[in-house]
Amino acid sequence: MAFQLPELPYAANALEPYISQQTLEFHHGKHHKTYVDNLNRLVQAGAHETKTLEQIILDTAGNAQEMGIFNNAAQVWNHTFYWHCMSGQGGGVPGDRLEAALIKDFGSVDAFKAAFKEAALTQFGSGWAWLVMKDGKLSIMKTANADLPMAHGAKALLTCDVWEHAYYLDYQNRRADYVDVFFKHLVNWDFVQGQFEG
Numbered sequence: 001m002a003f004q005l006p007e008l009p010y011a012a013n014a015l016e017p018y019i020s021q022q023t024l025e026f027h028h029g030k031h032h033k034t035y036v037d038n039l040n041r042l043v044q045a046g047a048h049e050t051k052t053l054e055q056i057i058l059d060t061a062g063n064a065q066e067m068g069i070f071n072n073a074a075q076v077w078n079h080t081f082y083w084h085c086m087s088g089q090g091g092g093v094p095g096d097r098l099e100a101a102l103i104k105d106f107g108s109v110d111a112f113k114a115a116f117k118e119a120a121l122t123q124f125g126s127g128w129a130w131l132v133m134k135d136g137k138l139s140i141m142k143t144a145n146a147d148l149p150m151a152h153g154a155k156a157l158l159t160c161d162v163w164e165h166a167y168y169l170d171y172q173n174r175r176a177d178y179v180d181v182f183f184k185h186l187v188n189w190d191f192v193q194g195q196f197e198g
């Protein structure tokens with residue numbers, strides 16, 4: 001049973017003008033799809049063939065022999081999660097319970113956003129910025145390439161893809177502008193609060 005490319009949770013033009021239809025069509029239809037196709041090819045007839053995506057990620061993390069499988073499986077997971085972190089009706093403020101937790105662990109929602117943005121901008125090269133729950137506390141992570149919180153005992157609540165393919169057509173080299181727009185217009189706080197409480 002092969003892995004499938006999940007549908008976007010909204011139309012390809014739903015995030016315009018902040019993320020263009022062209023970016024989403026390439027990012028989902030080419031990049032995300034390639035990770036799915038590579039994963040299916042790599043696990044075919046092997047020890048991981050019947051496992052769930054999460055099992056494959058956890059079983060291959062940190063194993064140099066299986067880095068290709070890990071990278072593609074993790075990128076399949078990361079992109080599916082990232083799509084849900086955004087909405088055409090995004091931005092605004094987090095829900096009450098999430099807001100209270102952000103204030104408790106970061107001091108304020110603005111301090112959380114500043115720390116997340118710092119992680120996004122200082123991730124050298126390709127990777128991801130994250131809000132995670134680890135050891136009962138909210139914290140910020142940044143990961144390189146395909147790496148992700150579950151490989152480090154943390155639960156992902158929010159991510160921003162900072163690979164250039166996520167923003168280059170719309171923002172060229174201006175990663176900071178993309179991250180500002182992500183918080184101002186795109187972040188789906190309902191989804192983040194759902195992960196926080198789930």
Ligand code: MN3
Nearest residue numbers: 031161163166
């Ligand atoms: Mn990407």
